[in-house]
Amino acid sequence: MVTVLPGSADAFQNASWSDLLPFYEELAAWPLDRDNVESWLQDWSTLESLIGEATALANFAYARNTADSKAEEAQLRFSSEIAPRAEEQRTKLQERLVKLGYVRAGLETTVQRFRNQMELFSPANVPLQTELAKLSTEWAKVIGAMTVDWEGQEMTPARMAPFLEDNDPQVRERAFRRMYEPYIEQRDALANLFDRMYDLRQAVAKNAGHENYRDYAHLEKNRFDYTPDDCFRFHEAVEQAVLPAVKRLQERRRSHLGVDQLRPWDQLVDPKGRAPLRPYADVNDFIQHAGDVFSHVQPDFRRDFETMANAGLLDLDNRKGKAPGGFCDSLPVRKLPLIFMNAVNVDDDVRTLLHEAGHSFHVFETADLPLLFERHPGAEMAEVASMSMELLAAPYIDREHGGFYSDADAVRSRRWLLERAVIFFTHCASVDAFQQWMYTTPEGRDADARDRKWLELRRRFEGDSVNWSGLDAERIARWYYQPHFFEFPFYYIEYGIAQLGALQV
Structure with missing residues (x-):
């Protein structure tokens, strides 16, 4: 139906928006009825597949090397030039299908999502989404360039993880402090970057007719089966049912380590003093x-x-x-x-x-x-x-x-998997509660208020099993360390829901 769609996404590798718009315009102009709607949907799906694959490859290339200026340019072209404008055209096509009233078996959820996205769309948000995409790229570049000094060697913060498993507590403490050091040093820059994202997100919500970004985001993610109130109930359940279990796990760890109190760098070391697990050679x-x-x-x-x-x-x-x-x-x-x-x-x-x-x-x-x-x-x-x-x-x-692993080490790994599954719920609840608060109060725009709220929520959901005295800066840095706040706002409660499902599979 659509004139000569390419057979490979490679054809769109260097595409600009002006190269892609005619395909959408042809789909928008094609006479649509119940006899040809499936063919029309197939052509639209093929177009979205081509653009989606070209976008994914550009994102992959940039994520692999955020210092590559050509990869950055391509990623920005897809995320800030093409994606917001494609969404505008996509909404017009969604509206055509919804107005036709065509729903067959297997397409019900798709049509429900289309109707929801149509209602959320505002042309005024196209330039705002463009700016948000640019800020996301800027954030990735800042984080990708972070390094720490470890005994004279330049390493990424992630490379501190093996040292957090060392049996020497002094090594663990040094690694813990080094890991968060660049986030503490760049806290103001990251907070400023987040402020700009925050303002744009709240403006997006207002343009779509919503009081705040939280309300907008729940709909934008097609959450038809639960509401923010259900998220609050999840938080309460974690606090009441999971936190006591976490405290028992932490007490057992403290006892095995033979220390008076746990410090945050005691979380990944083997509590029985065995060598760290090293799963592969290369x-x-x-x-x-x-x-x-x-x-x-x-x-x-x-x-x-x-x-x-x-x-x-x-x-x-x-x-x-x-x-x-x-x-x-x-x-x-x-x-x-x-x-x-x-x-x-x-x-x-x-x-x-x-x-x-x-x-x-x-x-x-x-x-x-x-x-x-x-x-x-x-x-x-x-x-x-x-x-x-x-x-x-x-x-x-x-x-x-x-x-x-050996049999013995496999047991250790499985045990840690199950312990982490329990402990994860407390982190998930604090991440979601933080965002629920942040986007529904004017204080969410204040960097210092955000940091204070993060500390409050960590104390609420983690309890006092671990002694964080003197480490407020590092504890605050944990939220700057979490990519979802910057790149994927409100994408986190899904992990908690999914963990409940996974444990039942």
Whole structure:
């Protein structure tokens, strides 16, 4: 139907918005009825797949090296020039489908999402989303350039993680302080950057007819089944039901370590004084063992994982200039996912790779659904796939199954996985409660007030099992360290919901 759509996203690699607009305009002008709507939807899906894949590859390239000016330019072109304008055109096409009244089996949720996004859209937000995308790129560049000095060597903050597992408490303390040092030093710059994001987000909400960004964000994320009040109930449940269990875990750790009180750098060391877990020799070894583990969960998973590895779609090791965090993205034209993370040879790397691979297997399994719009289950269920994989693969991480560890070390890793699953709920609640507060009060615009509120919420959800005296700056730095506040606001409660689901899989 649409004139000569390219067969590969490579054709859009250097595209400007003026190159892409005619495709949307043709879809908007095409006479639409119930006889041709499926063909029209297929063409629209193909266009979105091409643009989505080109965007994902640009984001991947920039995340791999935030110091690469050409990669930055391409990422900015897609995120700030193309994406906001594409959203405007997308809304017009959504409106055409909704007005037609066409809903078939399997398309119900898609149409519900379209109707919701139409109601939220405001043309006044296109330039604001452009500015937000630029600020997100600026943030990634700042974080990617951060380094610390460790015994004369320049390292990234993430490279401090192995030293937090050292049996010498003095080494752990030095590593803990070093890890947060650049965030403390650049606190004012990061706070200023966040202020600019905050103002733009609140303006986006007002333009869409909402009192605050919190109310807007809950709808923008298509949260049809729960409300902010349900999130508050989640916070209360964590405080009442989970925090006592966390306190028991912390008391057991304190007793095993033989200390009078736990300090924050005591959280990752083995409480019985055993050597830290080091799961792999190098990244290739990491990939090999992971493939073996996946083969025992489901043989097709090893095939899928090796397909990504052979296609160069795994970037796993940490290095200077690399964006923080980890993610899985999809290349819908090639029907392939990609995985990005920052491995430093600690046990948590295993968990991260299993998690992101869970997302990737979902991409493989849904790739043949006819429409791109039907392939994403919503963030909550998407995270069930990833968090379930952490648990489903756990029985096979021992060497007998081609995994990473001896039998004894595999037991340690599994135990830590389950302990972290419990402890995570307290972090999740504090992150979500912080954002619920921040975007619904004028104080959320004040950097000092934000820092005070973060401390208050950490005390509420973490209790007093760990002694943070003299470390307010480091504790505050933890929220600046969390990428979601800057890049993906309000994307966090999903992990808590998904963890509940994963534990039942």
